[in-house]
Amino acid sequence: MVDAELNTIFCGDCLDILKDLPQNSVDLVVTSPPYFQQREYGGTGIGNEKTVEEYIENLMRVFRECVRITKKTGSIVFNLGDKYIDGNLLLVPYRFAIEVQKEKQVKLINELTWVKINPSPKQDPKKLVSSKEPFFIYTKSSDYYFNKDAFLEYKDKYLNGSKKAAGNDIGKKYFELIEKSNLSPADKVQAGKELLEVIREAKEGKIESFRMKIRGMHALPYGGQAGGRLTQIENKGFTIIKIHGNSMRKDIIESTVETIKGNVHPAVYPEFVVQELIKLLTKENDIVLDPFLGSGTTAVVAKRLKRNYIGIEIHPEYIEYAKQRLAEMPSYTLELFI
Incomplete structure (x- = not known):
């Protein structure tokens, strides 16, 4: 990895930029791709497909590149949201997970469940409130870095x-x-x-x-x-x-749904969950990459934890906001605690 690429946000299609990165060069990929037909992200990119099958296939193209650039000791984490069509829950995250399993490139070592402390109240009155999302944790080999004591x-x-x-x-x-x-x-x-x-x-x-x-x-x-x-x-x-409670390291993590001033980006995944994953799966000075950086959460958390980051984002306005967040980080910050 060239030093000039570290702690940088690239503007463009993530698939094109990922292909230019060397294989086995990143310690952790952690990301939350645009959800399927859930919000308007602009343009015709991932998330705006007409069918869930097309959406999954586009995600798989990105995932394959993430596998290629990740070190054998590294990990890949994808967070995906679900979608109702005509009242039917599509199970989008699990369709993606099954496609990954079919290719037999990586091992799914954990499904970390993010439980939302403050889920959106604007949901169907004839359905239970949706209050969780999965983070799928994949590794390329059995020799992956895993600091269990650092998690929570x-x-x-x-x-x-x-x-x-x-x-x-x-x-x-x-x-x-x-x-x-x-x-x-x-x-x-x-x-x-x-x-x-x-x-x-x-x-x-x-x-x-x-x-x-x-x-x-x-x-x-x-x-x-x-x-x-x-x-x-x-x-x-x-x-x-x-x-309160015991100290077992369970595959469930509670955190708030975060908002962002001005609604610059339609979705912000939780800093606290990203923080705990980065602590679990990397060491200081390791390289953390997010191919769908959005408003910059992964970069902000990586910087706070003294990791190097690489961000990729197709929307220039999101990049400017991410850079603003990075620039405004106080010089004296501690980890988040929920």
Whole structure:
């Protein structure tokens, strides 16, 4: 891989650009292609086909190139949405997955299910609310990189058999961040009081762990989060998230559906899910590629996690917005926590 290609967004048809990239050069492909007839992405490209069969075949052309450029130790992750036609659910993601299986180029090691905390309420009143999407994780060999401990590590990183560690490790970290923050003196005092209380709960075993978000110190999903957390950060300058449950690494991940200011791009897949996949499947300085970059989520997360990124996007207006997001990233950001 030529260094000039790293941390770059290419404008054009992804199939044409992928063909120019060398084989076995990328550590991770993670992407969410345009959904079939779900939204108007403009033009006649992928997502605007007349039939689902044509849509799947176009996706497969891109997928084959993704397989070619991915290293033997790398992974390929595709997130796909479904579609109703005449009241019938087409099972689009699974049609794609079956076509991939037929070609026997890769192994499907996991289907990670993204559960949407805030699914769209604008759905058919005579159907249950659709609230999940699959992320298919493929590998080219059995020698793929897989850092299981990094996936959702906030759930037990500091509490693996020791409740006291929550106070000693997480508490110290957050007290330091409170002092570094631009919170008012009064807000810093209040943040310290609430932090001491949640540390006590962790030590007593009432909660497994916790996370604290402080205004200006932690990155937020672009467009904010659902519920009262964003309001708390705006009003108080911080919010504390209590974590319950066990530390098993399951194939289900919960996250909000994110919005984007001005509706520049019709769909934004969740930064938090992308973050956890990049941590699971790559190391620092690895190369992460997204052939359908859209508004730039993959590039933003890769940069935050100190990975190199390559983005491909056919719409110049989306590229400009992605570049804006990258340029506006604060110099001091931490990982997202849901």
